[in-house]
Amino acid sequence: MPFPFVLPTTSSFSYSASFNCETHPSLPLNASTHRGVVRDALKKHKRLPPASQAPNLPSLVNSLDNYIPYLLAVDAGLSQQRSLHEAHDEAIGVTLASTPSIEWRPTVSESAVPGRETARVKIQSLEYELFFTLSTLGYTHSLLARAALHPLYVTSGAHLGAQERTTAIQNAAKHLLDAASVHDFLARRAEAHVTSPPCADIAATTTRALASLALAEATLLAVLKDDPYPAVVAQNRNKNDTEWMYKAPDIPKVRAHLFARLCLAAADHAAQASALAKATTKGTSKLNEGLMRYIEDLRMASRARACRFFGIDAELSGQTGTALGWLQCGLQELGHEPKEAKKGLSLSRMKKEWSDKREDKKVEKGSGWGADAGKLEETRVIEMLEEKWTKMNDTIMTQTVPSPASLLSGLPSGREIHSIKPYEAPKLSAQSLEAMRAPLTGLTITAKII
Numbered sequence: 001m002p003f004p005f006v007l008p009t010t011s012s013f014s015y016s017a018s019f020n021c022e023t024h025p026s027l028p029l030n031a032s033t034h035r036g037v038v039r040d041a042l043k044k045h046k047r048l049p050p051a052s053q054a055p056n057l058p059s060l061v062n063s064l065d066n067y068i069p070y071l072l073a074v075d076a077g078l079s080q081q082r083s084l085h086e087a088h089d090e091a092i093g094v095t096l097a098s099t100p101s102i103e104w105r106p107t108v109s110e111s112a113v114p115g116r117e118t119a120r121v122k123i124q125s126l127e128y129e130l131f132f133t134l135s136t137l138g139y140t141h142s143l144l145a146r147a148a149l150h151p152l153y154v155t156s157g158a159h160l161g162a163q164e165r166t167t168a169i170q171n172a173a174k175h176l177l178d179a180a181s182v183h184d185f186l187a188r189r190a191e192a193h194v195t196s197p198p199c200a201d202i203a204a205t206t207t208r209a210l211a212s213l214a215l216a217e218a219t220l221l222a223v224l225k226d227d228p229y230p231a232v233v234a235q236n237r238n239k240n241d242t243e244w245m246y247k248a249p250d251i252p253k254v255r256a257h258l259f260a261r262l263c264l265a266a267a268d269h270a271a272q273a274s275a276l277a278k279a280t281t282k283g284t285s286k287l288n289e290g291l292m293r294y295i296e297d298l299r300m301a302s303r304a305r306a307c308r309f310f311g312i313d314a315e316l317s318g319q320t321g322t323a324l325g326w327l328q329c330g331l332q333e334l335g336h337e338p339k340e341a342k343k344g345l346s347l348s349r350m351k352k353e354w355s356d357k358r359e360d361k362k363v364e365k366g367s368g369w370g371a372d373a374g375k376l377e378e379t380r381v382i383e384m385l386e387e388k389w390t391k392m393n394d395t396i397m398t399q400t401v402p403s404p405a406s407l408l409s410g411l412p413s414g415r416e417i418h419s420i421k422p423y424e425a426p427k428l429s430a431q432s433l434e435a436m437r438a439p440l441t442g443l444t445i446t447a448k449i450i
Contacts, residue, residue, distance in 0.1 A: 001370045002217045005139035011103035018100040023093045024436040031070035054147035069428040104132045106201040110288045121198045131202040141179035145172040173221040180214035185423035200285045209276035216269035229381045256313040263306035265414030270299035298373035304330040321399025327386045329404040
């Protein structure tokens, strides 16, 4: 968690060959130059080994932020709108010289040939260039959130302190909310279109689904910031950790109930994202199975975490039997069979142990981890608490454990903590616009455009 997006790549394109700007003659050339930087940055990022991709993300965001103002300025000129810059509204006149031909490689659409890279799609609209560019920015913010959270799950290094953990989670949440803002901006823009998009990546339902997904992930991080149990489980599995004696984590009763409702809100956002993702179709084009499965897994993990916090709330009130019932609800939401159904040697248990080791290796390598949206992590936490509370209930409390169905029927509504803020696109400065008023020189005209 968050989802490991693959960044798209694109073909070369010269704005000067397709657009003329009488008011700012240098605008097409500058747009081409900054787009060339983005194209090269995306190609370079794709070729980097997984361990080197995370440190490269900030420079990629910088390249995109430098290009987007020029792209929006050309778009505003075509639409006869006022330009976007810092000082004042200024008209930009852009005319179409020839139909643009640009190629982008989709990364969240299902490949027509299983196991092969998705073929590039050709677009002939500046609007879809904007969609692909901003979608790439949204994916990059999600990957930055993954990079910030990765140290929390590594078990081979030193255990993170409370302050470091909080800082990492806050940075990740900020990136996810930025991603949600970008996708929400695209969703609102796409809903005004009457033409069908060339692929599922930039469909209105996809952008809306990705906005809901990022909001769900950010909501869960608001809970993770004050949830000590995942850190305790990770600490127990850290072979280099010497703090083997620690006090059992305490969560105030009110906060446990609040956290449960936040998790239910995250589950609602994930369910909305799942419904929208399933509705994204264009002929044979649809979202890839990995993303679809991740969204559904996130919904399940969010509901399981809510059940776990309701169990913590009950245990703090001395209702150990009810607490165990909530843990069973959590395991049921995660798709685990009850213990009573397991007899003799359990193949599912052996499979689970193998999956645990494989996931740990992915975390250490920094590639492909968290593709289950946190289901494995939540399973470990619930099983730890279930073992502890079962021993307590069998020896001290001896309370009846209610059935999961009776508990799930009384689930309250979710509670929101975040809202998606409007996306604020980077703007051209007044000085930049003024400089582009200068006529093109012969040297500039013959300059190589990437």
